[in-house]
Amino acid sequence: MSHPRPVLGLFAGIAAGLIASAAMAAFQSVAAKPLGQDGGDDDPATVKAADKVAIATTGDRIPDAYRPQAGQAVHYLTGAALGGLYGVLTEYRPQAASGFGSLYGIATSALLDETVVPATGLGSPPWETSAATHAYGALAHLVFGVSLEGARSLLGGRQG
Template sequence: MHSGDGGLRESGTGGIAADMLLGAVAGAVGVWVMDRVDWFMFRHEDPEARWRTQAVRPGEMDPAHVMANKAAEAAIGAELSPPQPHPAGVAVHYAIGIGPGALYGALRERAPVVGTGRGLLYGLSLFLVHDELLNAATGLSADPRRYPWQAHARGLVAHLVYGAVTDAVLDLLHQGRSQVR
């Protein structure tokens, strides 16, 4: 599946739109599995670390729900009710995983360096860029230095799982597609 040359090449899977669609599906599955791992780890974390994580979050909400609530305030002049959990926040959370999944699906075979480590580099990149940089820069989370180390470790593991699952699901979808032809 993966080429070791690291250069750009054609996918051979049926076009970029098809690869993006498969990547979006794989990203959605990746988010679902990532959430289960993240929630399991959160529930088994030291209670003090859990409390500190919640206390520093804007409005005690995860970044997707902060984003959904900001959008609701801009659109209708009011926060969502309840602010978290809310279907709009869950939809934003999935969109945040589906969008990069579509991009990963388009690039993985065309620029094989993207698939390095069977999705682990992809998951690590999302963790660093999204969780550790963009969330804080956009006000969707607190400054990363305010979170306990357990929150960072949990986020890293969850994103590595997301990357690996997204990659594995893409492999399965490509195999299924080639068998249908």
């Protein structure tokens, strides 16, 4: 095994996380309607998270005109953070890239959609969420994971 390069892994992972977030957003925009995800009347979890930060720091909610952009900022910041973590992780444990990032993608779905989002009140508990929504989230995170590994392996110069 070659020597780990944590700094390169971190920065390649952050950049790859941004790329993977864009791929995930593109998938969601194309797949939402065919997979029965109309968005409903409720704000996405990313917008709710941005609102929580805004209220905690300024005392005010995100203005309606900026809510979509605030949600996108949370989406991309989360992707960059998950990518940075993945980049460092794969430097020390190349097997973390198993399935060309698909396992990491599914793990992010389980961690975020099924655990963190409901636990923080940003979404419904898993048992109150439709099977179609679970599948849509898992597929979107699968796209994230595979895109993350593809970009990371190109940017970092090493395949997991």
